[in-house]
Amino acid sequence: MNVTVTPAGPFCGEVNVPPDKSITHRALLLGAISQGETIVRGALPSADCLATAQILRQLGIKISWQPDNTVKVQGGKLKESTEILNCQNSGTTMRLLCGLLAGQDFYSVLAGDSSLNKRPMDRVIKPLSAMGGRIWGREGNKYPPLTVLGTRLSGIDYKLPVASAQLKSALLLAGLFAQGKTRVTEPTKSRDHTERMLKDFGAAISRDGKVIEIEESRLQGREVVVPGDFSSAAFLLACALIVPGSQLLLKDVGINPTRAALLLVLERMGAQIEIQNRRSFGSEPVADLFVEAAGLTGTEVAGELVPLLIDEIPVLAALAAAAEGTTTIRDAAELRVKESDRIKALATGLRKMGACVEELPDGLIITGGRRLIGAQVDSCGDHRIAMALAVAAQRAEGPTQIAGAECVDISFPNFWQFFRK
Numbered sequence: 094m095n096v097t098v099t100p101a102g103p104f105c106g107e108v109n110v111p112p113d114k115s116i117t118h119r120a121l122l123l124g125a126i127s128q129g130e131t132i133v134r135g136a137l138p139s140a141d142c143l144a145t146a147q148i149l150r151q152l153g154i155k156i157s158w159q160p161d162n163t164v165k166v167q168g169g170k171l172k173e174s175t176e177i178l179n180c181q182n183s184g185t186t187m188r189l190l191c192g193l194l195a196g197q198d199f200y201s202v203l204a205g206d207s208s209l210n211k212r213p214m215d216r217v218i219k220p221l222s223a224m225g226g227r228i229w230g231r232e233g234n235k236y237p238p239l240t241v242l243g244t245r246l247s248g249i250d251y252k253l254p255v256a257s258a259q260l261k262s263a264l265l266l267a268g269l270f271a272q273g274k275t276r277v278t279e280p281t282k283s284r285d286h287t288e289r290m291l292k293d294f295g296a297a298i299s300r301d302g303k304v305i306e307i308e309e310s311r312l313q314g315r316e317v318v319v320p321g322d323f324s325s326a327a328f329l330l331a332c333a334l335i336v337p338g339s340q341l342l343l344k345d346v347g348i349n350p351t352r353a354a355l356l357l358v359l360e361r362m363g364a365q366i367e368i369q370n371r372r373s374f375g376s377e378p379v380a381d382l383f384v385e386a387a388g389l390t391g392t393e394v395a396g397e398l399v400p401l402l403i404d405e406i407p408v409l410a411a412l413a414a415a416a417e418g419t420t421t422i423r424d425a426a427e428l429r430v431k432e433s434d435r436i437k438a439l440a441t442g443l444r445k446m447g448a449c450v451e452e453l454p455d456g457l458i459i460t461g462g463r464r465l466i467g468a469q470v471d472s473c474g475d476h477r478i479a480m481a482l483a484v485a486a487q488r489a490e491g492p493t494q495i496a497g498a499e500c501v502d503i504s505f506p507n508f509w510q511f512f513r514k
């Protein structure tokens with residue numbers, strides 16, 4: 094699907110952004126392996142989360158997804174599926190399930206779409222194998238489809254080679270079904286939704302600095318209220334910042350500090366974002382965000398900050414093209430193994446619109462302030478690239494045509510209708 098985006102003036106009003114994708118996945122997965130019922134209020138009905146729900150149903154779990162996005166999950170023992178488990182485009186689904194299925198007493202096959210089947214899975218297969226897991230993949234156990242022959246696992250002490258919440262979560266979920274303690278050390282912090290939620294569900298989990306420890310535990314089903322997704326809010330925040338005259342209030346947005354580091358970077362770039370009405374939904378901090386248009390200047394993003402805004406780098410790149418001066422993004426090589434090679438996709442798309450972008454092996458250098466011109470660009474099948482290019486289009490002269498625009502459904506269903514409104 095092609096979508097044509099023409100700048101149409103300020104972004105004003107009060108909006109609710111879609112529910113958090115990472116938290117929805119986790120609530121479904123933990124609900125499935127808990128005793129009793131879990132009620133997820135305000136679950137995200139996006140393609141990725143629906144893939145997780147569908148697979149859990151295949152594994153024998155009763156899930157009723159109501160029209161108001163309240164989801165009832167009847168937890169229990171997972172059972173072998175006679176069919177392939179199709180994770181579609183979702184890395185979170187595949188990596189977290191890999192950890193969960195490694196310790197069950199049955200056989201599973203996990204596959205994805207053409208993008209997911211090219212994403213590295215050795216990062217989860219290696220440590221799970223060290224726990225006794227029996228998992229195979231293509232090209233020397235690197236890529237999906239994956240075969241998981243469940244077995245009794247033993248806890249390990251493992252230093253993560255990359256700051257990845259998906260890898261960390263896979264090991265913690267495996268740790269729930271392993272003999273002894275599982276200890277995971279993060280190189281730097283990544284999103285901590287799994288740890289927070291595991292604790293809420295009654296798991297024996299603790300953290301000491303960068304070390305997380307978990308033991309075999311029985312979880313108890315509960316209610317989870319899902320906050321608005323900061324990563325989806327970021328696209329709207331960005332539009333309001335760069336379109337003169339905008340004044341936007343985003344309600345009920347998750348501001349977990351392991352997710353919302355973009356706010357710190359935006360402040361450094363000259364944005365003033367008011368964090369109002371701070372509260373929490375369960376263990377997750379939530380607030381309303383009020384943003385007005387502002388003149389932005391370039392900045393530098395690297396090191397420990399990167400995992401805390403990894404999904405916001407596409408939108409940050411679009412903002413950098415609209416800002417004065419140079420923005421340098423480094424230590425972000427992980428972007429090359431996301432739903433697309435995001436470094437390449439951003440450099441290609443933004444350059445087509447007239448931006449000055451240098452591609453680095455692990456990031457981008459963007460010199461802002463150039464006149465942007467509407468162009469024909471490509472999402473590369475990646476939801477966050479499609480939405481980042483729609484943000485850049487707000488500052489372009491003339492229409493921008495985005496090819497492959499349907500992929501926004503991965504995290505932000507009805508994004509285009511929402512955007513038009």
Ligand code: S3P
Nearest residue numbers: 115185256257258259260403404
């Ligand atoms: C996610 C973790 C991140 C992020 C992805 C969602 C999660 O991936 O990019 O969109 O829900 O755990 P990595 O763990 O690969 O960094």
